[in-house]
Structure formats: structure tokens, C-alpha cells
Amino acid sequence: MNDEKEVTIYDIARELKLSASTVSRALKGNPIINYKTRQKVAECSEKLGYRTNAFASNLRRKKTNTIGVIVPRLDSHFLSSCLAGMEEVASTNGYNLIIAQSHESSKKEAENAVTMFNNRVDGLIVSLTAENNQPDYFRRFTEKHVPIVYFDRIPAKEDVTCVCANNFEAAYKATHHLIAKGCRRLLHITIPSASNVYADRCQGFEAAAKDAGCIASTLFLPALNMETGRDAANQIGKMSPRPEGIFVANDIAAAGCMLQLEELGIAVPNDILIIGFNNDPICMLVNPPLSSVSYCGRDAGMMAADRLFEMIDNYDFAFQKIIIDTSVIERESSLIKQ
């Protein structure tokens, strides 16, 4: 492909009448090499336009300095914040990130896993699809002692390292918040999913309602977005009696729902209180501002990456569950009643 010959350490060695090994050591700043030699090598490499060949090095060292990331999608605020955090940590540690999206398809996720595996990533960070929370295609990584950190959407089994919120508790708090504002008839809007994220939120909601002796029901949507949020509002419009407080499993759907409720003449928060999840920036843009559960993506990403590097560097595979803080952010959408 490339016309001009690449400069190798042999070229530098020849030029300087040294051996390749000396050059190799000098280039990595190995102090065993005479300081002057190191300087000469540095100069010469600069002069010749040398660049290290990562594969040759990888091939030799059996290490890629690359970590793989598999996420359901890239274009969500939460996930891209997570990635931003991971990228920061990775680049500080001299690692690259290779990123793939599963598009919520377990099949695509398996394919991504194979690619990552063949690319010999030194570690893997994964957020699972909503479709499958006990995939078996990551087994080969653990078999080869390639560490995996799951984040946000974690597998059902216990013997993994993961970073996530305590979704049960977070949902409990969110629901409790509605109850504290005087709501007795509660509705939870979510998707049917075995994933910890949705299942735990659902259970947290039910537990909080039960503990307070409230009437709770759950509305399952095919997906959680603006559209489906609006559909949910239309259904709520027809309910009788209507719920007094709604806890939606993500902010986008909550926002869609709220907008549509307003259009139906159902006022938030006067007629219905509503709270979302994720504390997406949109919460502060909608009117009224949307209460939500805050959960910092960038931190989650950084913690996942930090833990992964610990595992890689210390060859330490102890399973660990890292819980991210969540807190209820009260805004106008849930503030009036009391």
C-alpha cells in the first residue's frame, strides 16, 4: 500500500551503528542505556521520521493496549457521557478504545464480542442489550483471563464485576418522593425487560408503593422514547381513576408523556406529578422542568474504566460490584401537591 518504506528500528540502528535491541531499549527510555545514546537515538528517530509499529510490538508482547467497549447505542446522552468518561481514563493510561454498538440486538452483541476477542482487546467494558441479560458469548473472555467490567445493564449472574446504580433503591426513592408529595395512585411506565435496569426499577417502585399502602400499577411500553411516552399519556388520559403520580423509567419517555398530558389538558404537576430517570439535560429544558433520578454517566464510565485497569494491571480478577450514587432531583414536575 504505502509507497515509501517505513522507517524501523533497524534503520536507526544502522544509521547510528548500534544494534536493534539497543535502539529498542533506548526508545522506551530504558535507563540501562547510556544517556547520550538515548539522546542520539531520540534525535535520529525524529530525523528519520520513525514511528513505532504497534502490531509488531503487540505481536511480541501479546498485549494490545486497547480496550473494547460494547454498548447498546451511541446516541444517547447517558451512554455518550459514559464513553466520554471511559475515553478519558483510557487515554490517560495510554490505552485506546474500540467501540461497537449492539443496537439492542443480542446477535449483534455476540458478533461484536467475537470481533473484540479476535482483536485481542486487553479488557472489555459492556452494557448489555435490554433483550438478553445472560449472554454466554462473553465466556471466552473470562476463559482467557481477559477482564470484563459490565456497567449499567449488567448480567443476571453474580460472578461478574460491574458498575451500576442500585436501581431498586433509586426507584424506591423516586416513588417515595411521589408518595411524600401526596400521591396515592401510582403508575410506573417502563418496558418489559429482564435487564436489571428495568426490572429493578420496577420492583423498587412496587416495593415503595406497597410499603406505603398505595395503589400501584405498571404500564409496559414497547420502547421508551418521545413517541411511546406520548402514547402512554393518551392511555393515561383514558384511565379512571387517573394516577396521581407517575414514575417513568427514562427521561425521554417521561418528557414525551408530560408534553402529551399537557396537550390533553392534564396539567403537570397540578393534576399529575411525574418523575423520570437519568437526569438527562432535557429535564431542565422541558416545561415544567422534570424531576428525575440523577446518575452520572461520566463517573460511571470512569469508574468502570478505572476498575478495568486495576484488573488488567494487577492481574486481579476478584468480582466486585461498584454502586454508583443516585439521588432524586426535585423539579417542578413533582413539586406542587403535598
Next chain:
Amino acid sequence: MNDEKEVTIYDIARELKLSASTVSRALKGNPIINYKTRQKVAECSEKLGYRTNAFASNLRRKKTNTIGVIVPRLDSHFLSSCLAGMEEVASTNGYNLIIAQSHESSKKEAENAVTMFNNRVDGLIVSLTAENNQPDYFRRFTEKHVPIVYFDRIPAKEDVTCVCANNFEAAYKATHHLIAKGCRRLLHITIPSASNVYADRCQGFEAAAKDAGCIASTLFLPALNMETGRDAANQIGKMSPRPEGIFVANDIAAAGCMLQLEELGIAVPNDILIIGFNNDPICMLVNPPLSSVSYCGRDAGMMAADRLFEMIDNYDFAFQKIIIDTSVIERESSLIKQ
């Protein structure tokens, strides 16, 4: 590192009493190899748990099947949509994406460029920082004939391949839209930047205002986000006479500005019309819904990746400027006057 010996093509060869080259060919489905042999190799490789070693192959082929992407940040809706589009195209073509963020710092961008270069990416997709639109650190790529596609924030010089909107025209259209709604005193809110994105939008704005004989001024903010958008609104509140139509260079700042205007008792669109840029989903969430200029990130990402693969596959380095469609999306924030 890894305890168990990795299985190589030699192991398969030994097992099957074949040569490594035959195995290599068989594994890539080379039709010159006997069908039965291919099958046997496939079975055996499966049985032994063989996985291809990408470095060894890369080292040999001098090709990485990896493309590098450098973006200012990951956690913006527009950019993550672009990435999603690129990832789709890349993965269809059997390529991986390695992604780095410059955090709007030219220094970090240069570092990223070095990393990508050393990792021998087969091609590069870049959106520049707002800080520097004529970086020299990508020169080494072109010198080595590694194709680069710039997107969105492109360099000042002409001899590059890029994918972007015609920001001048888009801004002209947006401004003209305000004028058509009856605005005579116009304000543009942006950041000081030599980048095509902001400079061209600014010029488009000025040209449209001038062509219509309107009074135009520009407010430069230190950044374009919710906060600074609100600051802008505070400044607008003190202006006299007040502008009648505002064109903001991105939607987040536009939304922040609009919210703050409302808080100051300045009604949108009754007192002031406003239009943003990017058609971010938040446009439909704010109240009133925000007019904007639509510009599809996913398409831009896909087009950039498509063009890059063309350059890689056909060894074709003709410079090409691909213009993405933009259109003014009229929503309530600019609809009343006429």
C-alpha cells in the same frame, strides 16, 4: 500473561497434516483450496478454539482494518449520532473504530493524531476543535497516503475531503426565515471561532440581513451551552431596542436563551422569534418548540465513513467536498409574527 497457549494455524496444520499456508487460505475461504479441506480446517479450528491473531496478520499485510475517529467531544447528541452512523458503516465493512476526543484542545488533538498514526489506522475521520482550523499535525497521514475525511468542523484549506453542511447557506436560510416572519432587528448568538461552522453561519446571517436591509448584530459568547444561553438572554433583556429575531448557532444555547427570556417576561415567539441550529431532539421538548436547522448526524457520519472506505479501497485520493442537506424546521418559537 495468558496461561494457556494460544492456538495458531500451525496447531491446526499439525493436527490435519497440512501446511500453515493451506490452513491460512482455508480459513479465509479461499476457493482455490479443496472444499473438503476447507471444511476440515473450519471444524478443526472450531474444535481447538482457534482465534485469528489480528496483529500477526496486520504486521504481515500492513493493514489494520481500523479507522480512527477524532471528535471534540462524545457527549453531544449531534456527534454521537455521527459516530453511530460511522460505526454502522465501519462494522458492515469489517472495520473497527477507535475513537478519541480532543476536548476542543488543539494540543490533545495533536496527541490523538500521533496515537492514531502509531496505531496505523487505515483511515481517519476528524471533526476539528473550534480552536484551530488549520492544524498541521495531520500532514503525516497524507504524506503516508492514509486517507482523511473531515466532517462538520473542517480545515480552512481547500485540498481536503470533507463532509459538512453549507453553513453559510443554512444560516442564510435560517435568518431569512426570521426576516420572512417580519423581523427587522436581528441578533446572531455564537462563539468567536475561525471554524467554518461558526464563521460561515455568522457570515450567512450577516449576508441575509444585509440583503434584506435589516439591522444585524452579533453577540459572541465564551461557549454555547445552557448557561451561556441564559447569560445571553440577560444581555438581550437590557438591549434597547430589543432584537426581534434571534438566530443562535446551536440548539442548547438557543434553548437556554429562550427559557431565560421567558423568565424575564419576554415571550417567545410573541416578543421575540428564535431559531437554533442542529435540530437536536431537545427542540421538540422545550416550550415553545424550538425552530432549528436540521442536519442529520447519522447521515453525515455514514457519508464520511462511506467516502473514507472509497478512498481506502480504490486508493483514490481525489479531494471532494460533500455537502449535507440542511433545512429550516419551523416550530412555534418562530411562527407567530408575519
Next chain:
DNA sequence: ATGAAAGCGCTAACAC
């Protein structure tokens, strides 16, 4: 402090 030599796993030119 430096060098010689072997080998990481794969591919491709060239044989047969």
C-alpha cells in the same frame, strides 16, 4: 552498556 539471535503468528511469492 551493548549486541546476537530467536521468535511472536501470519501471509504471499514462488514452487511443484
Next chain:
DNA sequence: GTGTTAGCGCTTTCAT
């Protein structure tokens, strides 16, 4: 249709 051979560029013993 299959095998032989050499080499991609680097790192790492082991010598000296």
C-alpha cells in the same frame, strides 16, 4: 490444490 520459505518489526533472553 498444496507446500516451502522468507519476512513483516519488534522484544527479550542470554552473552559479552
